[in-house]
Amino acid sequence: MQIDVREPSKLGRFGDYGGRFVPESLVPACEEVEAAFRAAWQDPVFHSELDRVLKVYAGRPTALTPAWRLSEELGITLLLKREDLTHTGSHKINNVLGQALLAKRMGKTRLIAETGAGQHGVATATAAALLGLETTVFMGEKDMERQQLNVFRMRMLGAEVVPVTAGSRTLKDACSEALRHWVTCTEDSYYCLGSVMGPHPYPWMVREFQRVIGDEARTQCAAELRAATPDYVVACVGGGSNAAGTFAGFVDTPARLIGVEAEGGAAMTFGQPGVLHGFRSMVLQDEHGQVTEAHSISAGLDYPGIGPEHAHLADLGRARYVTANDKEVLAAVRKLAASEGILCALESAHAVAWVLRAAASGEIEPGSTVLLTLSGRGDKDMATLMELT
């Protein structure tokens, strides 16, 4: 089967999913972003600028670390792609540096962003400080209470953090509010979206900015593994950006691609096709079409939708989407910390939890090679972990 996932269709479709479902007021702004991204992505000068900040500022390439003790215990070869080692502590920085450079190139003076756990907000505030841009971050009031440390970090970095009091006061409402705000200021402001979601070109553009994870890992796996590519490639999925970036490096190999959603926010497993925040994909909703809230221990995975390319990969049978529950995730954080000395983010621990379960059940055959993207580090989650221990 020939799978071409390099670029969506002209309308921004990945199969049946994606598109640009936004009010007419925002269509010209989306077109402007698309044109600017197309030009930048073909411009060697843009690439060399981006590569340079990724290297000297964000700390790329990130290591590929064999999980020595865990591999032995599970009877597999487990390799960890260490996005937790980047500046600001998660893969979010890859996307944000790309988009902030793009915004600057477009002559915009201000970034706006939505954030759930605060990781994307912190990354955006960081890139804005680096490039001398203003930032406004929209964050659900409930998430601001849960993630006070990141709110403070964003403010230290000079960002304005605006509490969103509408609806469920979480990530989905922050995203709606950012879209409402963008309508009023498209002239000077750039919407820096945090995952492979939103109207075209965002799902495609964000994947391209995250594909550095998969491209690096592919080269690193070739050096590390006898078979050159792993049998399994595993990543956690909120909106799906670290997974999309990882999968991009392996979609044309025989590797089995596995996305792990939080059980309480599993749009692929429990959702129906729908339209939210400018794109068509799988969406958690009730029988009347009202979008429901996602609930899990990790604020970063609490999004009721999933990036359109993932829905397409699932339709094609090219990737498989599974879930992990809060209890398994907490156990996985502890296990990885105790066996490897790596305290990962609760989001990333969903991927770890699935590997632990699948290796124990034999679903991952003994002797298999597994690449797992560790999307972030756990510092932000210490308060949550302290409460639960």
Added chain:
Amino acid sequence: MSLLAPYVTGGITPNWTDYLLAARDAGADMIEIGLPFSDPTLDGPTIQEASDRALARGATVDSILADIPDLGVPLYAMTYANLALRKGFCASLRDAGITGLIVPDVPLEELAAFDGYDIDVVLLASPSTRRDKRREIAKRSSGFVYAVSLMGTTGEQEALADAQELVADLKEATDLPVMLGFGISGPEQAAAACRYADGVVVGSAIMRRILDGATPKEVGAYLTTLRTALN
């Protein structure tokens, strides 16, 4: 005489259809019925609150459509893509006697989904819409054309935005009425808008009153002031 199109969120109170009757009796030329959605990305705080309140009361598309009485004025349903693109949606609108549909987040390229149901599909143009696209929107719209007065969400505004050029561009391309909406809050603004537009859509100014407890009679009295200003 200019056209008056009041907007009412469906299911906002148990007696919500009395607001429709009051609007008709005050001389509305057509009525927009909002079908509430959980994530209304083009609505400001007033209509967001109205939508949340209606949903909290248990309003659904089916319950709202079932409530609608025969009013004798054209009714337009306004909602979002996630509801409008569900299977059977257009057919149930038509069965409920709705004349047309307004879905701001379904772009031109996706309109085929509404083909073949014999209902008007009202399209919106905004100040940021390019001139050639304004023409296309005017030509492909049915029922009327919705001119969005400003770059922003729904909600009352102190001053009316100047949308003369947008309205003129749309009128040049169509014989359909061009209605101006977003931010129109009172009789003076409505009258000023109708110096160049064919009519006005008034939403948040009505819904704020309803949220504050205004009775159908009081809303009717407010609409009468708009009607008088437009005559």
